[in-house]
Amino acid sequence: MASDPWQGHDSTVLFALLLTGAPALIGLTAYLCSRLAKEARRRITPIRALRDASLTAVTVALALYLWGLLHVLFLDGQEQAHECERHRPEGIPELVGRRGDFVPLRLVCEASGGRDYSVVIPGYINPSVTVLLVLALVAAVASGFMHHKQRTPTPKEG
Structure with missing residues (x-):
């Protein structure tokens, strides 16, 4: 009940986050591990490296x-x-x-x-998640910008 001053976390939301987050974490980890294969490392470009850095930050x-x-x-x-x-206190x-x-x-x-x-949640969780998500955003934007720049033809000088 929302008016209960002792409610804590909603268990439905908690379980939903855990049940969707765990498979997402496994999938992201598997993808990132595949990026370490010899064939994938040979095809690395700055755009792909930034993309993978962004995904690594999101995964952590x-x-x-x-x-x-x-x-x-x-x-x-x-x-x-x-x-x-x-x-x-x-x-x-x-x-x-x-x-x-x-x-x-x-x-x-x-x-x-x-x-x-605040209690229970380790103090490093929220600041670390914030920094990692900012890093992920910066890497993703840089990757997108580089990809767009690579795709956009340069005008010919006449």
Whole structure:
């Protein structure tokens, strides 16, 4: 129920992400491993290298995100509440709720006075995923730009 202040992560969304993310991770990993074959390495171009760098960054980001989801999956509501209590900063008299966010991935303990703090998800997950996705975007745009430049005929001088 959405009005429940102790709801945590929606288990339907959590399982859907895990059940779609795992095969995607396996598929991306298999593709990237195929790029290491001798024949594929012989045909490498800067455009393909940037494409593969982009896909590698996406693959690592997906793996980290799924790793964070597994941290949530293996803690039931009682254990999540215990983690909130265990990490409660000094000066916070009581907890008033808990919520789970998927973007960024976090389990937020809501304290009285409007002070919130995150637990359970390792602190390196969200910053790493962000940096990796930015790198993936930069590499993909560079690859696309190089591909477009290669395909576009240069005007003839008269």
